[in-house]
Amino acid sequence: KAGVTQTPRYLIKTRGQQVTLSCSPISGHRSVSWYQQTPGQGLQFLFEYFSETQRNKGNFPGRFSGRQFSNSRSEMNVSTLELGDSALYLCASSLDTGGTDTQYFGPGTRLTVL
């Protein structure tokens, strides 16, 4: 079974631009979560989607948004990029059976904002 895939793997943008990152979960997984990883702040939870609905949200500004499609694929969007948005963005998927779920992570998208 294929793992979580994220595209693109690397991205360079300039301040003020917007960016869209994509995540394809493991087949059959219904929950997709996004995390931001930076050297200073570590791994921080952005949001989680389940059945096309945002179910959980972390403490990030409204410039960070996401969505999930009917096939469970998810995208996250960052508008008006700032230098501080440079990070590794990780996507994780899980079955979400309501019990003992495990999150499986993708390789991440490395975003650099210049």
Place this chain on the structure above:
Amino acid sequence: AQSVTQPDIHITVSEGASLELRCNYSYGATPYLFWYVQSPGQGLQLLLKYFSGDTLVQGIKGFEAEFKRSQSSFNLRKPSVHWSDAAEYFCAVGARTNAGKSTFGDGTTLTVKP
């Protein structure tokens, strides 16, 4: 609110020596606990998890961890470290009622000396 503390930012051990990485968590109920490993530029790979039952859990690559409720700890151990174990290790706690959202520690970087 849930939180995770990894007291050791960096640990150096000799190849063949034993390893213990510390993790303390804060959570109001019985938590889901995880250990992940991350190689440079890569996503997170799950080493092991604890949901319930036997407090000593076995994982991949010869790792094990012990859940100690009285100490709010979930320390990761390996009897004999290999050079390929050099990486960053993250402890995480997930909530049964907050599926899809994990809180991570700041990580411990492991260096293995030949």
